[in-house]
Amino acid sequence: MDWLNAILQGTLLGGLYAMFAAGLSLIFGVMRLVNIAHGDLIVLSAYLALTVAVGLGLNPMLALVIVVPLMAAIGYALQRLVLNRTMGDDILPPLLVTFGLSVIIQNALLTVYTADPQKLNAGAIETASVPLGPLTVGIMPVIVFAAAVGVIGLLQWMFYHTALGRAFRATSDRQDIAQLMGLNRAHVFGLAMAICLAVTALAGVFLGMRTSFDPAVGGTRLIFGFEAVIIGGLGNLWGTLAGGVILGVAQTVGAKIHPGFQILAGHIVFLLILAVRPRGLFPRMD
Amino acid sequence: MPELLEIKGLDARYGDFQALYGVDMTVSAGEVVAVIGANGAGKTTLMRSISGLIRNGADMVRYRGNAIGALRADQVAAQGVALVPEGRLLFQSLSVEENLIIGGQMGRKGPWNLRRLYDLFPILEERRNVPATALSGGQQQMVAIGRALMSNPDLLMMDEISLGLAPVIIRQIYEALPGIVGEGLTAIVVEQDIAKALSVSSRVICLQEGRVSLSGKSGDVTRDAISRAYFGV
Amino acid sequence: MQTVSRSTPLSRAAMTVLLLIVVLMAAAPYWAGRAELRLLGEVFLYLSLATLWNLLAGYAGLVSVGQQAFVGLGGYGFFAATMLWGLSPLAALPIVFVLGAVISAPVAVLIFRLRGAYFAIGTWVVAEVFRLSFAQVAALGGGSGSSLPSAIVKQLAEGRDQREAVAYWLALGVAVAVVGAVFLLLRSRQGVALTAIRDNELAAKSLGIDIWRTKFTVYVATAALTSLVGALIFLQKLRISPDAAFSANDWTAFVIFIVVIGGIGTVEGPIIGTLVFFALRETLADLGTTYLIALGAVAIIIMLRAPKGLWGLVRGKRGLELFPLSRRVMGQGD
Numbered sequence: 096m097d098w099l100n101a102i103l104q105g106t107l108l109g110g111l112y113a114m115f116a117a118g119l120s121l122i123f124g125v126m127r128l129v130n131i132a133h134g135d136l137i138v139l140s141a142y143l144a145l146t147v148a149v150g151l152g153l154n155p156m157l158a159l160v161i162v163v164p165l166m167a168a169i170g171y172a173l174q175r176l177v178l179n180r181t182m183g184d185d186i187l188p189p190l191l192v193t194f195g196l197s198v199i200i201q202n203a204l205l206t207v208y209t210a211d212p213q214k215l216n217a218g219a220i221e222t223a224s225v226p227l228g229p230l231t232v233g234i235m236p237v238i239v240f241a242a243a244v245g246v247i248g249l250l251q252w253m254f255y256h257t258a259l260g261r262a263f264r265a266t267s268d269r270q271d272i273a274q275l276m277g278l279n280r281a282h283v284f285g286l287a288m289a290i291c292l293a294v295t296a297l298a299g300v301f302l303g304m305r306t307s308f309d310p311a312v313g314g315t316r317l318i319f320g321f322e323a324v325i326i327g328g329l330g331n332l333w334g335t336l337a338g339g340v341i342l343g344v345a346q347t348v349g350a351k352i353h354p355g356f357q358i359l360a361g362h363i364v365f366l367l368i369l370a371v372r373p374r375g376l377f378p379r380m381d
Numbered sequence: 382m383p384e385l386l387e388i389k390g391l392d393a394r395y396g397d398f399q400a401l402y403g404v405d406m407t408v409s410a411g412e413v414v415a416v417i418g419a420n421g422a423g424k425t426t427l428m429r430s431i432s433g434l435i436r437n438g439a440d441m442v443r444y445r446g447n448a449i450g451a452l453r454a455d456q457v458a459a460q461g462v463a464l465v466p467e468g469r470l471l472f473q474s475l476s477v478e479e480n481l482i483i484g485g486q487m488g489r490k491g492p493w494n495l496r497r498l499y500d501l502f503p504i505l506e507e508r509r510n511v512p513a514t515a516l517s518g519g520q521q522q523m524v525a526i527g528r529a530l531m532s533n534p535d536l537l538m539m540d541e542i543s544l545g546l547a548p549v550i551i552r553q554i555y556e557a558l559p560g561i562v563g564e565g566l567t568a569i570v571v572e573q574d575i576a577k578a579l580s581v582s583s584r585v586i587c588l589q590e591g592r593v594s595l596s597g598k599s600g601d602v603t604r605d606a607i608s609r610a611y612f613g614v
Numbered sequence: 615m616q617t618v619s620r621s622t623p624l625s626r627a628a629m630t631v632l633l634l635i636v637v638l639m640a641a642a643p644y645w646a647g648r649a650e651l652r653l654l655g656e657v658f659l660y661l662s663l664a665t666l667w668n669l670l671a672g673y674a675g676l677v678s679v680g681q682q683a684f685v686g687l688g689g690y691g692f693f694a695a696t697m698l699w700g701l702s703p704l705a706a707l708p709i710v711f712v713l714g715a716v717i718s719a720p721v722a723v724l725i726f727r728l729r730g731a732y733f734a735i736g737t738w739v740v741a742e743v744f745r746l747s748f749a750q751v752a753a754l755g756g757g758s759g760s761s762l763p764s765a766i767v768k769q770l771a772e773g774r775d776q777r778e779a780v781a782y783w784l785a786l787g788v789a790v791a792v793v794g795a796v797f798l799l800l801r802s803r804q805g806v807a808l809t810a811i812r813d814n815e816l817a818a819k820s821l822g823i824d825i826w827r828t829k830f831t832v833y834v835a836t837a838a839l840t841s842l843v844g845a846l847i848f849l850q851k852l853r854i855s856p857d858a859a860f861s862a863n864d865w866t867a868f869v870i871f872i873v874v875i876g877g878i879g880t881v882e883g884p885i886i887g888t889l890v891f892f893a894l895r896e897t898l899a900d901l902g903t904t905y906l907i908a909l910g911a912v913a914i915i916i917m918l919r920a921p922k923g924l925w926g927l928v929r930g931k932r933g934l935e936l937f938p939l940s941r942r943v944m945g946q947g948d
Contacts, residue, residue, distance in 0.1 A: 129731030131679065180918050186730045190677050191874055191917050198867055198910040202903040258486060264474040265483050271434055272470045274454035275463070277487040277532065314862060318742060321735045325728070355757075359746040362739055366724060369736075373727040 100230050101347040107232070109343030110240030111305065113336040114298035115320030116327075117247055118291035120335050123324070124254075125263045125287040126182060128189055132197035134317030136292060139200055140166050140299025141308050142208055144215055155215040155300055163296045170292030174285040182284070197313065204310035215303035239301045243339070246294055247332050253290075254332070263287060315358070322365040328375030337376065341368075383446035385410045385567055386431070386536060391441040391450075393423075393430045400426040402591045408536070413568045415582035415599065417575055419611060422588040424571045425467050428540045431569075432464040433457035444536070459487055463534035467541045467571075469525040471513040478509040480524050484531035491533025492564055498527045501557055519550030526554070530561065537561070538569040543577065555581060575607060589613050620801070620938040628936035639786055643779035655782045655850055657892055658789035662843045663865065664872040664884035665789075666836045669796050671870075672879035673808050674832040675815075677730075680737030682866050683721075683744045684714055684837045686859030688844025690748050693854050696766045698753060703770050707784075707845055714841025715834050722833045726826065738862070745860035759855025767852065781850050788846055792839055797881055797937050805939075808832065812879070874913045877923025881937040886925050 115137060122128045130136075140162055147158040177196075181188035223234040254260040266273040266283045274280055302308060302316070319342060327338030342361050349360020368376065386408040393401040400423045408414050418424050429435045431442055433454035442450035449457055463484075471480050481495060499506035502523040508516060513524055522542055529537055543551040558581055562568050572578035579585060579599045587595035587610035595602065595610030621629075642654055663681070671677045691713045695706035725736040749757040771777045799805050807828050810818040819825060844865075848854045858864075868891065876887020898905045920927055929935075 129735065131731075131734070177914070177918075186675075187671065187677060187878070188917050188921065190679075190731050190734055191870065192914050194679065194867070194870060195910040195914040195917070198863075199907050199914075202906040202910070206903045206907075258482075261475060261479055261483050262486070265472045268472040268474050269470055271454070272466060272472070273483075275432060275434070275458055275466070276483050276528070277455045277458040278483075279453065279455045314738070315742075318735065318739055321732070322739065325732065355746075355750055359743065359750075362743045362746070365739065366743070369727060370724055 097351065098348070101351045102344050103227075103230055103232065104236070105344030105347035106340050107236035107240045107343070108347060109323075109336070109340030110236075110243035111298065111301055111339070112319045112323045112342050113243045113339030114239075114246060114294060114301065115316050116323035116335045116339055117243075117250060117332065118294040118298070119317075119320050120324050120330070120332060121250060121294070122287055122291045124330055125267050126284050128178065128182070129193075130178075130291075131190060131193040131317065132200055132313075133193075133295070133320060134313035134315065135197045135200040135204075136166070136295050136313075137299040137302060137316045138308055138310060138313040139204065140292075140296040141215065141303035142204055142213070142310075143296075144300045144303060145208075145213055148215060155217050155304055159297065159300055162300060163293050166296035166299075167289040167293040170288040170290075170295075171285040173292075174288035175281060178288065179281050179284055201310050201313060208310065210309055210311070212307040212309045213303070214307040215300065217304045221304065235304060239305065242297065242301065243336065246297060247336050250290075250294070251332050259286065319361070322361065325375055326365060326368050328378035330379040331375075331377045334375065334377035334379070341376075383443065384408065385445060386569075387443040387446075388431070389441060389443070391427075391430060391437060393426050393435055393437050395426055395435070400591050401430065404588070404591075404593055406586055406593065406596070408567060408569060410535075410567055411565060412584060413562055413570060413582045415578035415585045416569060416571045416588065417573075417578050417585060417607075417611070418588035418594075421590075423591040424588055425540055426591075427588065428464055428466075428538050428569070428571060431457075431538065432462060434464075458532065459489075461489065461533070461535035463529035463532045463537050465525045465529045465537070465539040465542055467544065469518075469521045471521055471524055471528070473512065473514040475513055476510050477505055477513050477516065477524055480513045481505070481527050481531050484528035485533070487532055489533040493530045493533050495531075498530065501560065502527060519546050519553070522546060522550070522554060526561075534566070536567045536569070538571075540571045541573065542570075543572065543574060551577075575611075587611060622935065622938060625935055625938040632936075636786075636790060640783070642786075643775075643782060648775075648778065651778060651782050652850070653892070653896075655785040657888060658785040659843055659847050659850070660869070660872065660891070661885060661888045662785075662789045662792040663840065663869045664876070664888055665792050665796050665881075666840050666843070667866075667869045668873045668878060668880075668884045669799070669832060670836050672873065672883075673800065673805075673812055674829050675812055676829060676833055677734045678737040679734045679862070679866050679870070680739070680741035681836075681840055681869065682860045682862055682864070683737065683741035684718065684840035685844035685847065685865040686741070686744055686748065686856070687717060688714060688841030689848035689854050689859045690751075690754060691841060692845035692848060693754060693760065693762065697760070697763065703766065703849065707842060710845040711838050711842045715838035718834045718837030719830075721837075722830050726830070726833075741860055741862070745856045748859065749856040755855070757856060759853065759858070761853045762849075770849075781846070784846050785850070788839075788843055792843075793881070793885070795839075797939075800881065800939055804828065804831070868909075871909050871913045873923075875916055875923055877925030877929075878921075880922070880925050880929070881939065882929075882935075883923050883925045886928075887923065890924065 119133055122130060143165060144155050144158040144162045147153060147161050148155045177192065178189065181192050221235055224231045225234065254263060262278050262283055265276065266278060266280060270280050322342050323335055323338035326341050327334030341364065345364035346357050346361040350357035384407045388404055388406040391401050391404040392399065404427065416424050416427065426435065430437055433452050433456065437450045439448040439451035444460060444462065449460065475483065481498060504520055505523055505527065513521065516524065526542065542554060555577065570578060570581060582599045585597060585599045585602060586593060587607065589610060595606060642651060646654065667681055688710050691710040692706050695701045695709050696703055701709065721740055725733060725740060728736040748754065754760055767777065771780050807823045810821065810823060811825055811828060815825060872887035872891045873884050875890055876885065877883030916923055
């Protein structure tokens with residue numbers, strides 16, 4: 096029964112990881128950009144939510160109304176002002192610039208918020224749970240998982256059924272020809288990053304409600320998201336959700352075997368899948 | 382009243398390599414101009430320069446009197462200039478219909494819409510939901526032309542639209558041309574097949590090694606003059 | 615008559631000056647105070663790390679953000695070899711070098727499946743796996759780490775001054791060896807292959823260069839040398855813990871900033887970057903996080919505005935080279 100419980104908890108945790116991954120997956124799909132600062136932006140969102148929630152006395156869930164558009168705006172500006180200048184055939188500039196950004200965000204958070212762990216307090220809902228057969232599930236993890244499914248479904252729909260998604264796919268295929276259709280590449284990339292950081296904001300707030308966080312935890316979140324993307328297969332959003340779930344289950348089952356084994360178990364499963372299925376379980380993109 | 386398109390002293394580079402030297406050319410509203418020349422003469426560079434895919438000095442290209450030489454391709458497109466690029470270059474992740482819709486995404490007003498395009502090329506309506514790259518070469522070329530028309534351009538440029546296609550298909554596409562150009566549309570046609578180029582155009586320009594080697598009315602130019610301009614002999 | 619020559623009057627002069635500096639530095643234990651000696655030792659270890667990362671990212675196109683994996687592996691390998699297997703510190707160093715090579719080979723096979731930027735994050739995962747694994751090894755102190763017992767330290771030399779001098783000479787020696795090895799590698803046929811791959815992978819392939827093998831060789835050699843540097847870093851510190859040994863900030867972020875600021879893809883860049891980095895650190899380190907924010911910002915600005923770094927600015931269009939790598943065709947008149 097304990098094992099079943101571990102698998103259930105891991106599955107729900109996987110939803111959070113899929114949210115870390117969805118934004119990464121989107122910007123890689125549209126502009127082949129890998130943002131090393133992605134995890135730090137997740138943590139930045141959690142801190143912004145903390146400031147909004149404490150400052151205005153709001154529930155962190157309501158703080159999303161401010162943090163999501165704010166992060167989207169930051170994403171658009173970041174892309175237009177900084178990252179677009181690094182886009183090209185050479186992978187070094189975007190990598191090193193986002194790496195520098197990661198260090199800047201981490202240290203800025205340290206300066207403003209100190210290294211003390213913080214948590215977003217969502218009230219009674221945090222501890223509420225419902226029985227599910229012989230198991231109990233927390234309401235909060237279920238909400239997070241449902242949100243992840245919702246976000247991925249929405250992104251999928253946006254990508255394949257809206258004008259914006261069409262513009263993303265066209266730009267991803269042939270940047271120059273998309274430009275001939277009147278699509279300004281710089282703007283399209285800005286929109287992709289805005290959506291990425293909107294999802295990131297959601298992920299950050301849920302992270303902050305589930306566990307405590309400090310300025311240094313961003314790197315690990317980037318790695319979890321990245322592992323979910325690679326396990327699921329590049330370019331497949333539903334695959335990313337599956338990747339997140341596999342990673343989450345590996346971690347909770349690993350923790351069950353030995354508490355010090357939790358994160359390591361996730362990494363090992365990732366490396367095993369990389370060894371056996373280098374293109375992930377459900378690849379769609381070359 | 383300025384000419385629709387006026388090119389003066391256009392020097393264009395392709396990477397480190399200069400492909401055009403001081404090209405002058407004008408296109409008046411409503412005419413069809415053919416651009417001919419051997420491989421590597423600079424025809425595609427000229428098309429890319431006009432459409433903004435290669436950016437040059439602002440004054441080198443004027444459209445309706447405005448300097449557009451330094452604008453980005455999307456800004457040029459918004460003014461009503463469309464290019465059917467060499468090699469078609471359809472979006473492979475988009476269906477046939479999506480390729481057409483995205484051509485019209487700027488929302489410029491004009492005679493062209495999905496309905497009219499499907500009337501012009503009925504096969505495309507039949508295959509509207511398949512990935513664009515699953516079509517035959519000729520059908521892909523129809524999509525590429527349709528995608529450009531969907532933007533309701535005032536100036537339509539077609540770069541080597543018959544390249545690699547069966548003669549029957551080429552004839553089909555060229556038979557559709559009068560219907561397309563009829564409604565006040567101005568066109569530049571880049572073509573390897575000189576006879577074809579002369580038959581559809583009112584004026585012709587020949588490029589040789591990046592320079593204009595001949596320019597005149599399509600009916601007036603002699604075979605001799607063309608072969609001199611073409612090969613430089 | 616024409617000859618192909620690499621050296622120029624400038625590079626010959628630079629080599630002479632460099633030789634003098636190395637001699638002067640080798641004598642440092644006789645003229646420098648204890649604190650200065652420590653600082654100089656650290657400078658040489660960072661110079662080695664930067665030169666190695668530059669070879670990896672700037673020449674082989676393998677942008678790793680996980681080189682701390684091998685710094686930590688070297689440090690832990692050194693502690694294990696001396697504390698658990700009873701080797702003397704000097705005998706442990708070659709063992710660490712071999713260990714780095716042996717471990718990095720299967721790692722390379724695995725993470726070379728990831729392309730470009732995803733390769734970078736893959737290297738980070740590997741470093742995390744190493745960190746979490748060493749935290750589980752109780753014999754090396756688990757999560758809290760351990761100190762090198764003084765009996766082992768004393769094997770290096772009797773007195774404290776001599777010990778520190780030996781540790782310093784090892785650091786200087788490894789820096790000279792690393793810079794020299796990278797320079798000679800880049801001059802060799804392998805180096806030409808590497809530059810060809812960097813400039814145009816497709817063309818390199820058509821010339822019959824085995825890209826995977828060339829990159830694999832560079833990755834493994836770099837890992838072995840980075841492990842050796844790691845061993846020396848923790849020989850200087852005398853204390854190791856998983857967080858210190860596998861610190862992404864200390865062994866990767868700083869190293870990347872050094873190379874980017876100095877000039878990526880040049881032999882001179884890491885040297886200049888190291889000097890700038892330590893000059894800044896010694897004057898601004900009191901600022902703490904602000905210093906790091908400034909460092910990150912400078913690196914971003916340099917990457918956007920002057921991607922060839924400070925050395926690129928100095929070198930300009932004239933192609934100055936202190937380390938003669940380019941071949942020049944000399945006519946009769948020269």
